[in-house]
Amino acid sequence: MNTPADQFGGRASLTRRISDDIRRRILAKEWAPGEKIHSESELSTNYKVSRVTVRTALKTLEYQGLVDIRHGSGTYVNNFGRSIPTGLNELRSMSETISELGYEPGMEYKVATIRPATKTEIDKLRLDNADPVLYLERAVLADGKAVAFSYDTINISSLPEEVVEEMKQGSVFASLDTINSRPIRALAEVDAVISKEIGWGDERPANDLFLLLQQVHYAGDGEPLMYSKTYFMEGRFQFLILRTR
Amino acid sequence: MNTPADQFGGRASLTRRISDDIRRRILAKEWAPGEKIHSESELSTNYKVSRVTVRTALKTLEYQGLVDIRHGSGTYVNNFGRSIPTGLNELRSMSETISELGYEPGMEYKVATIRPATKTEIDKLRLDNADPVLYLERAVLADGKAVAFSYDTINISSLPEEVVEEMKQGSVFASLDTINSRPIRALAEVDAVISKEIGWGDERPANDLFLLLQQVHYAGDGEPLMYSKTYFMEGRFQFLILRTR
């Protein structure tokens, strides 16, 4: 075969691959902030895809806040600096985010058990009865230093046993990847919390202050996969949100 | 004239108008969560626009998390309930958000002065020197009750004087609307804060706990319009973020 897509590979949609590649080029500073990037026709001939595909890809980047498309003029790189690509709008695993920020990611497991689901978990994960779930308590590390404490509940009702075993030690996202059911969407709620019950070890903040990110991850078919409460220690992490009209 | 767009009016792009209308129909429960909506061809003949326009509009709704587009199958309404439309991803004024949640919005002005910009403000608003700015301190009310305290700095260097005067009392967004320069993008940072310096009156929280939303609003041409720090009182407001891949 010699389809135009072959220069990239993978089985994601053509639009997705083009979008990812242009994103990469922008982050690699191929164009300076505020600068006009190549026109849609030019990109489409270079990538050997139709203009429709390029347009859809650029629309994605516009929605992510990376570029600004102006009718009759061109597509311009926004100058939000390095902020956007590490924002909360894009769903990434903690490890991915940490390494994108230039730190060495790590996890410290405190609890990893299979137990019946609680009422809240049955509700959030849309379980029918007291199905067993995988419950994890972990410290999230950046360069060996704890930045957050995470309390996660994973819906294992449709997961093979070996994958569940793997999750007890490694990255949850990575394990889900192996069976091709990585979450594609998450709904997160943010709260400020003061509590002496949260966290452990001598890296806990003295004032008991945390930023709580409470979220439910969903699979491609809309099924809830994981319910997690992550308590971030103030000042050791930056949360950015891009808001658009 | 009798162009296809006439059934809606306004001068927003065709795609934008179609997208808004389908969004309205979904929120009006025309289709139940999980249900498949009309096909792209059907929508395009009904709206009397091309399938390309409908596709672009649906893509927008997919980014917003309202629908799920499945290759070869159809477009399905996501079942996130009423959460998404009030989320942080869409840029709305405080008043808009509060009334969407079913409360009566209000503002209580404490300070409204024009003064030279501080160092931080010069940086955030990209001002050249110590230009004068409009500084506001306000309590945000829902049903007459304070839910947040807001400290806002507005870049008035390119605003006519009467608009600035109007802002001292009414809604900032509404005033900007009159001269057609409403912000279209904002970059927000979220923090948890404990401070005795924030807020006033007897509705302040006893534990001095706030969720800080620190954001810069940008106009369509990329110019920073407003830098604001809004301190929300924990529990009186819900912050939702949709994260997608």
Place this chain on the structure above:
DNA sequence: TAGTCAATAGTTGTCCTACAACTAGTCTTG
């Protein structure tokens, strides 16, 4: 000279038609 306006080339927005790729159900066949 300075300012206004028309012309123009370039770019994004929308349209049309066609076909490829995929999904989910129906039907056939052993």
Place this chain on the structure above:
DNA sequence: CAAGACTAGTTGTAGGACAACTATTGACTA
């Protein structure tokens, strides 16, 4: 009854065309 082929319907991509808009250039005017 189960497995596989078939099929109608839907989204993804292609290619070409024109409309709408932007920014610049250059001519004309006061």
